[in-house]
Amino acid sequence: MNKLINFIKGNLFMVIVVxxxxxxxxxxxxxxxxxxxxxxxxxxxxxxxxxxxxxLTALLxxxxxxxxxxKFLGKDAKxxxxxLSFLFGSVSAGPIYAAFPFCVMLHKKGASIKNxxxxxxxxxxxxxxxxxxxxxxxxxxxxxxxxxxxxxxxxIFSWIGSKIIKDEDLPQENEEEKAEIYINEKAxxxxxxxxxxxxxxxIMDGKKASLKKYVIYDSERLRDTVMSCPVKAxxxxxx
Amino acid sequence: MDIFTIAIWVLxxxxxxxxxxxxxxxxxxxxxxxFFMGRGMALSIFAVIFAIGIILAVLPPxxxxxxxxxxxxxxxxxxxxxxxxxxxxxxxxxxxxxxTLAGAGVGIMPSVxxxxxxxxxxxxTFPLEKKEFGTKFAVTRNVLSFLFAxxxxxxxxxxxx
Numbered sequence: 264m265n266k267l268i269n270f271i272k273g274n275l276f277m278v279i280v281v282x283x284x285x286x287x288x289x290x291x292x293x294x295x296x297x298x299x300x301x302x303x304x305x306x307x308x309x310x311x312x313x314x315x316x317x318x319l320t321a322l323l324x325x326x327x328x329x330x331x332x333x334k335f336l337g338k339d340a341k342x343x344x345x346x347l348s349f350l351f352g353s354v355s356a357g358p359i360y361a362a363f364p365f366c367v368m369l370h371k372k373g374a375s376i377k378n379x380x381x382x383x384x385x386x387x388x389x390x391x392x393x394x395x396x397x398x399x400x401x402x403x404x405x406x407x408x409x410x411x412x413x414x415x416x417x418x419i420f421s422w423i424g425s426k427i428i429k430d431e432d433l434p435q436e437n438e439e440e441k442a443e444i445y446i447n448e449k450a451x452x453x454x455x456x457x458x459x460x461x462x463x464x465x466i467m468d469g470k471k472a473s474l475k476k477y478v479i480y481d482s483e484r485l486r487d488t489v490m491s492c493p494v495k496a497x498x499x500x501x502x
Numbered sequence: 503m504d505i506f507t508i509a510i511w512v513l514x515x516x517x518x519x520x521x522x523x524x525x526x527x528x529x530x531x532x533x534x535x536x537f538f539m540g541r542g543m544a545l546s547i548f549a550v551i552f553a554i555g556i557i558l559a560v561l562p563p564x565x566x567x568x569x570x571x572x573x574x575x576x577x578x579x580x581x582x583x584x585x586x587x588x589x590x591x592x593x594x595x596x597x598x599x600x601x602t603l604a605g606a607g608v609g610i611m612p613s614v615x616x617x618x619x620x621x622x623x624x625x626x627t628f629p630l631e632k633k634e635f636g637t638k639f640a641v642t643r644n645v646l647s648f649l650f651a652x653x654x655x656x657x658x659x660x661x662x663x
Contacts, residue, residue: 277549280553299555322517366634388618388622392505396597405658408658416651432638481527
């Protein structure tokens with residue numbers, strides 16, 4: 264029962280959507296059916312882009328060092344970061360939510376809030392295939408003016424956004440990673456065995472062991488380290 | 503698939519092969535991570551998609567243009583921006599629709615407001631954005647985008663008159 268409540272709490276939006284479908288179908292079966300039919304296009308759109316976005320994000324996460332991202336998209340990247348962000352957003356594909364995992368990864372590696380907002384916004388509105396379509400249906404003049412105004416607007420509100428939002432406002436840790444390795448701080452007696460066995464992953468934080476953030480770990484080595492902890496303070500899930 | 507989607511696929515497959523040659527273990531870990539990322543987002547993405555489906559069923563595009571068309575310019579612009587916010591229509595439907603909107607005498611301003619909020623501001627994607635970036639980020643970005651969409655619409659309405 265508790266599990267069910269937690270699931271509903273964690274997926275409130277999904278529960279609301281399902282309820283909306285049930286109610287709508289009871290009131291007007293035609294509309295409920297239409298809703299599902301409409302979703303088909305979006306599911307295909309999603310399947311075409313999301314798998315590749317996840318793999319690309321994970322690969323870039325693995326191979327591009329934090330320093331590089333910081334240098335090109337961080338707070339001190341200035342105009343270079345802004346131009347790069349616009350480029351990333353413009354050559355992208357897929358709906359705006361496809362940019363979410365990509366931008367989360369960039370932010371974790373040191374990209375600034377301002378550049379993240381630029382990538383998300385340009386991903387949404389100034390994609391090149393979209394601009395071509397716009398010129399075709401609404402005329403090149405319309406498209407050009409809107410494009411220029413949109414870029415100016417994005418520049419202004421990404422700057423405003425970076426003044427309002429602090430880096431700490433974003434979720435700090437990847438939930439999956441957090442769920443996979445967990446250190447029971449009450450049990451840890453600070454023997455430093457884990458930091459010696461796997462210094463890339465574990466670090467001493469005062470007298471207790473703690474996890475270094477965002478590293479890729481080798482599951483065998485990790486298991487070995489977990490076994491060697493004398494008080495079994497490191498716990499693993501789903502590895 | 504448009505050319506950009508294909509390009510991203512080609513690029514990613516290329517990177518994947520390159521990565522695999524360079525370091526098998528790291529590549530495996532990356533794939534595992536991609537899988538976890540997908541699993542973590544899958545439910546939310548489906549919720550977004552079915553939410554869009556139901557919104558479009560209740561509020562189909564032609565109904566939207568009918569409602570907007572009846573208002574005066576000011577109300578129409580705000581209404582268009584709001585409709586753009588709650589729907590998420592693919593570009594190939596959106597542009598012809600906006601073409602007819604603008605042609606049917608609704609005017610440039612509401613059309614631009616609709617077009618800009620359509621993709622940049624999202625009620626349906628908000629829960630997912632909130633989950634990934636936190637409430638403050640999601641609220642700030644969406645509110646700012648909405649306000650600037652109206653500013654862009656007004657400026658374009660004045661320029662293109």
